[in-house]
Amino acid sequence: MSFKRVVTALAVAIGIASSAASAAKELRLGLIVPGTHEWSQAAVAMGKDLEKKSEGKYSVTVFPAGQLGNEAQMLQQLQTGALDMAFMTVAEITNRVPDFGALFAPYLVRDVRESGLLLNGPTAQKMLGRLPREIGAVGVGYGGASMRLMLNAFPTNNVGDIKGRKMRITPFPPVRDFYQLLGAASTPMPVTDVYDSLANGQVDGIDADMELVWRMKFYERGKTLLYSSHMMFPVIGLVSGRVWQQLPPADRELISSTAKQHLNGLFDSYMQVEKEMLKNIQGTNVNVKVAGPEFFGDTLEKWEEIWLKRTPVLADLRKESAALRK
Ligand code: BEZ
Numbered sequence: 001m002s003f004k005r006v007v008t009a010l011a012v013a014i015g016i017a018s019s020a021a022s023a024a025k026e027l028r029l030g031l032i033v034p035g036t037h038e039w040s041q042a043a044v045a046m047g048k049d050l051e052k053k054s055e056g057k058y059s060v061t062v063f064p065a066g067q068l069g070n071e072a073q074m075l076q077q078l079q080t081g082a083l084d085m086a087f088m089t090v091a092e093i094t095n096r097v098p099d100f101g102a103l104f105a106p107y108l109v110r111d112v113r114e115s116g117l118l119l120n121g122p123t124a125q126k127m128l129g130r131l132p133r134e135i136g137a138v139g140v141g142y143g144g145a146s147m148r149l150m151l152n153a154f155p156t157n158n159v160g161d162i163k164g165r166k167m168r169i170t171p172f173p174p175v176r177d178f179y180q181l182l183g184a185a186s187t188p189m190p191v192t193d194v195y196d197s198l199a200n201g202q203v204d205g206i207d208a209d210m211e212l213v214w215r216m217k218f219y220e221r222g223k224t225l226l227y228s229s230h231m232m233f234p235v236i237g238l239v240s241g242r243v244w245q246q247l248p249p250a251d252r253e254l255i256s257s258t259a260k261q262h263l264n265g266l267f268d269s270y271m272q273v274e275k276e277m278l279k280n281i282q283g284t285n286v287n288v289k290v291a292g293p294e295f296f297g298d299t300l301e302k303w304e305e306i307w308l309k310r311t312p313v314l315a316d317l318r319k320e321s322a323a324l325r326k
Helices: 003-023 038-053 071-080 090-094 098-104 112-119 122-128 131-135 173-181 191-199 210-215 241-245 249-282 299-310 313-324
Strands: 025-030 058-063 085-089 137-143 148-152 166-169 185-188 205-209 224-227 235-240 287-290
Touching: 025 038, 038 058, 038 085, 038 249, 058 249, 071 085, 071 090, 071 131, 071 137, 071 235, 071 241, 085 090, 090 098, 090 173, 090 235, 098 122, 098 173, 098 299, 098 313, 112 122, 112 249, 112 313, 122 137, 122 313, 131 137, 137 241, 137 249, 148 210, 166 173, 166 191, 173 185, 173 299, 191 205, 205 210, 210 249, 235 241, 235 249, 249 287, 299 313
Parallel strands: 025 058, 025 085, 166 185, 166 205, 224 287
Antiparallel strands: 085 235, 137 235, 148 205, 148 224
């Protein structure tokens, strides 16, 4: 081969390699929860799966524990395209699109498995379709967390015991209304501040879930675990609308189906995780009290009345969840 041909062949090879490299994309994904949390582990597993399925075209770098900011800040970054993806609490979405608040109706579902069925049903899926227009991000699917409960530093034998107590809540309207109706002083607080606040008496109790109580060691500061399963607490997979527009249709499909598969996997894994963590907590000094809807008396009806006026999708969700139980 002449020198000229060798140079030409090399130039072609370098060109091919560099265009493959420039087509490769690292997707940055943010979460508020720690790296040990099930959501973070699902994000890492999704990244590996996507890299394999796309033959290296896409990789995912996961930033847990609010490294990129709180959820409101991450949502802004998704809107500008500074962040590619997030696994975010639906609670945060509720602050922008109030209809999502209907997903937090008390006892809308009985357990995490049922929440998976409802969130993959027609009403919740239709709500996903509103996100590009209303928040500038594409919703690729829902996942779950263990059901909401309370960990209280005071004995909790009946609903009256909660009255007048300072209760930590995630800052969003459905849960704020729930605790106000219970007569508690709801104290909005990110999950990262909960341990210290419970330890120093800034709050008397917390609205949380079994995974947080065990993995973030909140049980060290509580007397009673009110195992009430009063709400679900979904997570949503989001892709920046700006990034989405630049993706070829086949890649959109690959990214959204892979993310959805791993998010949906959380519904099954939490059925197991919740049981395991409950067993762990039962081995501590915390008194576990099981409570159902009857524990809350007329609070549930009052909540429903307020939210049915605020968001009509609640009526559709109630119908769908009733049909799941037939
Ligand atoms: C909470 O605010 O309780 C929470 C936040 C993220 C994941 C799960 C729970």
